[in-house]
Amino acid sequence: MDQSDMVMIPNTPTLVAEENVHHKRYASTKNLAQAAQESVALDQIGAPAPMPSRQRGPAIKEPRKNESSPSKDRLPEVGEYFDNDKGDRFIFRQKLGDGAMGHVFLSVHGGRTVAIKTEKHSTGMLPMEIKVLMMVKRNKGKHFCDLIDYGALRREYNYMVISLLGKDLYRLRAEMPTRSFSLNTTTKIALETLEAIEDLHSVGYLSRDVKPSNFAPGIREQGQHKTIFMFDFGLAKKFLDRDNRKIKSRGEVGWRGTVRYGSLQAHKRQDLGRRDDIECWFYMLVEMIVGELPWRHMTDRQVVGQTKAAIRKETRERFFSRLPRQFETIMGMIDGYSFDIRPEYKHLKALIQEIRSEYQIPERCTWDWQTEESEHSELTETTSVMSDMAIMAEQGATNYTDQQ
Numbered sequence: 001m002d003q004s005d006m007v008m009i010p011n012t013p014t015l016v017a018e019e020n021v022h023h024k025r026y027a028s029t030k031n032l033a034q035a036a037q038e039s040v041a042l043d044q045i046g047a048p049a050p051m052p053s054r055q056r057g058p059a060i061k062e063p064r065k066n067e068s069s070p071s072k073d074r075l076p077e078v079g080e081y082f083d084n085d086k087g088d089r090f091i092f093r094q095k096l097g098d099g100a101m102g103h104v105f106l107s108v109h110g111g112r113t114v115a116i117k118t119e120k121h122s123t124g125m126l127p128m129e130i131k132v133l134m135m136v137k138r139n140k141g142k143h144f145c146d147l148i149d150y151g152a153l154r155r156e157y158n159y160m161v162i163s164l165l166g167k168d169l170y171r172l173r174a175e176m177p178t179r180s181f182s183l184n185t186t187t188k189i190a191l192e193t194l195e196a197i198e199d200l201h202s203v204g205y206l207s208r209d210v211k212p213s214n215f216a217p218g219i220r221e222q223g224q225h226k227t228i229f230m231f232d233f234g235l236a237k238k239f240l241d242r243d244n245r246k247i248k249s250r251g252e253v254g255w256r257g258t259v260r261y262g263s264l265q266a267h268k269r270q271d272l273g274r275r276d277d278i279e280c281w282f283y284m285l286v287e288m289i290v291g292e293l294p295w296r297h298m299t300d301r302q303v304v305g306q307t308k309a310a311i312r313k314e315t316r317e318r319f320f321s322r323l324p325r326q327f328e329t330i331m332g333m334i335d336g337y338s339f340d341i342r343p344e345y346k347h348l349k350a351l352i353q354e355i356r357s358e359y360q361i362p363e364r365c366t367w368d369w370q371t372e373e374s375e376h377s378e379l380t381e382t383t384s385v386m387s388d389m390a391i392m393a394e395q396g397a398t399n400y401t402d403q404q
């Protein structure tokens with residue numbers, strides 16, 4: 001295990017990648033807004049974004065026992081609230097999800113339902129997410145949540161208020177009777193998610209954790225149900241330096257990502273590039289069409305890596321027998337990419353479009369999950385029946401390091 005580039009986040013069993021460590025340091029010594037602001041300034045991509053001023057005053061509905069005692073590092077609970085400096089009140093109305101770093105809540109702001117992602121103050125991963133969101137939104141990325149507000153409540157927890165999304169793609173697939181999506185829905189997802197990945201890459205970032213549970217449709221209330229959004233940039237990393245030059249591979253750096261969707265290079269513990277995000281995307285699509293991946297029940301990361309290698313050789317025929325022929329071409333393209341190559345997004349999209357025309361899929365179609373009931377009820381789309389723990393157990397969690 002490559003300990004040198006890992007750090008233990010206080011109060012969580014999760015280890016995070018070295019390149020995110022400075023955000024943790026920022027957040028523990030300065031406020032959240034400063035950390036995000038300085039990170040953005042360092043990047044020098046485009047003009048600096050206007051940043052709201054922060055370190056919110058006390059607003060949690062609980063008595064302050066001793067003004068001079070250090071604040072408690074904690075996560076908020078359902079029913080609590082905070083007020084921002086414009087006097088807007090955000091109530092944590094319902095828990096939407098539990099991440100490795102904190103809780104995500106449902107709230108309402110200006111008549112609009114929103115999501116609030118929180119983490120303990122000392123975790124300090126949110127500045128990275130804020131920074132990535134600011135970058136892609138500045139570039140008009142339509143597959144990313146609006147960043148409505150963000151800040152830190154005393155030194156207890158950090159938060160960011162973002163657009164509310166529907167259930168993520170992992171849950172939506174798991175709830176299908178066949179555990180798979182139609183070719184129509186899968187190819188539409190393929191086009192949407194590829195565009196999201198391309199948008200992220202175009203501002204100089206890699207996701208390094210492309211997987212179904214990091215994508216979700218928008219909600220009907222906001223007219224965004226036809227768009228698939230990408231969220232959770234906890235493992236994101238810059239691949240361009242300040243002068244927009246590609247950063248060279250650092251060679252062997254340890255494991256990054258999620259076992260089920262990780263690329264061959266990730267299994268070799270190599271530094272990841274844009275091609276690796278595309279390889280994860282490929283596995284994600286295969287799972288959506290077939291309903292499972294050959295390594296679904298495998299827990300040993302090494303064995304999963306060997307099984308991924310085998311689909312290129314001895315099990316190739318069986319693997320591709322249930323997929324449109326274009327999938328073999330796509331895997332060939334990915335396997336031919338070197339570390340710093342720019343993936344051929346246009347060609348990949350054309351191949352997906354080719355599947356749609358070959359199978360005579362009409363342009364105007366609904367998603368598989370758009371049942372009559374969910375078309376009339378946003379809450380059925382946002383409230384999940386599958387627990388986060390169950391999802392993490394199934395897909396091999398987000399294994400950031402070699403220790404898990």
Ligand SMILES: Nc1ncnc2c1ncn2[C@@H]1O[C@H](COP(=O)(O)OP(=O)(O)OP(=O)(O)O)[C@@H](O)[C@H]1O
Pocket residue numbers: 096097098099100101102104115117145162163164165166168213231232233234388398
């Ligand atoms: N904008 C949103 N709208 C609705 N639900 C959301 C939103 N963002 C996150 N969630 C829910 O909260 C869960 C955790 O969010 P997220 O993945 O961003 O957190 P995390 O701490 O980075 O998690 P992990 O790294 O373990 O996946 C998601 O799986 C999803 O169910």
